[in-house]
Amino acid sequence: MIGILGVGHLAAAMIAGLIKSGGPETILLSPRGKSKALAARYGLVICADNRELVERSDIVILAVRPADAPAALEGLPWRDGQIVLSVCAGVALSKFPAIPARIVRAMPMTATEINASPTVFYPDVAEARQLIARLGPAIALRSEDEFEIxxxxxxxxxxxxxxxxxxxxxxxxxxxxxxxxxxxxxxxxxxxxxxxxxxxxxxxxxxxxxxxxxxxxxxxxxxxxxxxxxxxxxxxxxxxxxxxxxxxxxx
Ligand SMILES: NC(=O)c1ccc[n+]([C@@H]2O[C@H](COP(=O)([O-])OP(=O)(O)OC[C@H]3O[C@@H](n4cnc5c(N)ncnc54)[C@H](OP(=O)(O)O)[C@@H]3O)[C@@H](O)[C@H]2O)c1
The missing domain is CATH 1.10.3730.10 (ProC C-terminal domain-like)
Structure with a gap:
């Protein structure tokens, strides 16, 4: 199950691409932002709150504004084996709270909407790579410094x-x-x-x-x-x- 925490402009483009790529999974949305419009358009599920989103998702795409990113992960029921895919620009891994889920950074572009975004990501975790590859070429990087460049x-x-x-x-x-x-x-x-x-x-x-x-x-x-x-x-x-x-x- 894919959850999206922070449903704004980039999330809308990623959702369009994920749906076009024909994944079998249900996409869960956090409340706020464009959730209502996108749920109505694509028949997606809006969770009652971020807690429910995290409980039900295997991979959570974090797409809030950079300043909101670290706090958005606080106090939620993360578990081992879960992946957080942070697309928040300039937010280093060290800025996030320590949680049992594995955090992977990615930098998609709005061309995810047409499955044509070359997307860099770090570190190279299989579940994240598979999701990113549905949105265009997935490019694994060697370090977080290289990711920033x-x-x-x-x-x-x-x-x-x-x-x-x-x-x-x-x-x-x-x-x-x-x-x-x-x-x-x-x-x-x-x-x-x-x-x-x-x-x-x-x-x-x-x-x-x-x-x-x-x-x-x-x-x-x-x-x-x-x-x-x-x-x-x-x-x-x-x-x-x-x-x-x-x-x-x-x-
Ligand atoms: N736009 C792009 O092309 C692009 C490309 C690459 C990466 N990014 C990255 O993607 C992230 C999002 O960018 P964006 O342009 O999509 O921003 P955006 O349109 O402002 O969307 C962010 C959304 O997150 C919601 N939000 C914030 N905190 C939340 C929380 N705790 N729980 C649930 N929802 C929450 C906001 O809701 P409210 O409006 O209610 O606050 C807003 O709907 C940024 O970190 C940016 O660096 C964007």
């Missing part, structure tokens, strides 16, 4: 969507059909990602083949370089990592 990618996901949005509006402002541009640009990001993910060649070679001297890709990269894009992107990544690790104490 990889969590920056959850923000990069949003930046990629913002780049898509900007490009679509740029084309629209020049007279191109915005719906066509949305499909074109979004599918181009998918294609760019797949080439990097599915080709064994070094990334530099893939780019070198693409960047013809004197060509349009080179021209755009030169402008981006002059406008400070590489430094700005690195600074954004560093800022997010600093936020994620600011108060994290490691075990």
């Amino acid at each position: 990889a969590t920056v990618n959850a923000a990069i996901y949003g930046w990629a969507q913002e780049l898509i949005r900007q490009s679509v509006h740029w084309g629209g402002d020049h007279g191109a059909d915005r719906q066509m541009m949305r499909q074109l640009v979004a599918q181009t990001f998918v294609a760019a990602g797949r080439m990097m993910a599915e080709t064994a060649e070094p990334m530099e070679t893939i780019l070198k083949d693409l960047v013809t001297p004197g060509g349009i890709t080179e021209l755009g990269l030169t402008v981006l370089d002059q406008q400070g894009q590489p430094a700005a992107w690195q600074a954004a990544c560093e800022a997010v990592l600093a936020r994620l690790t600011a108060s994290a104490e490691r075990r």
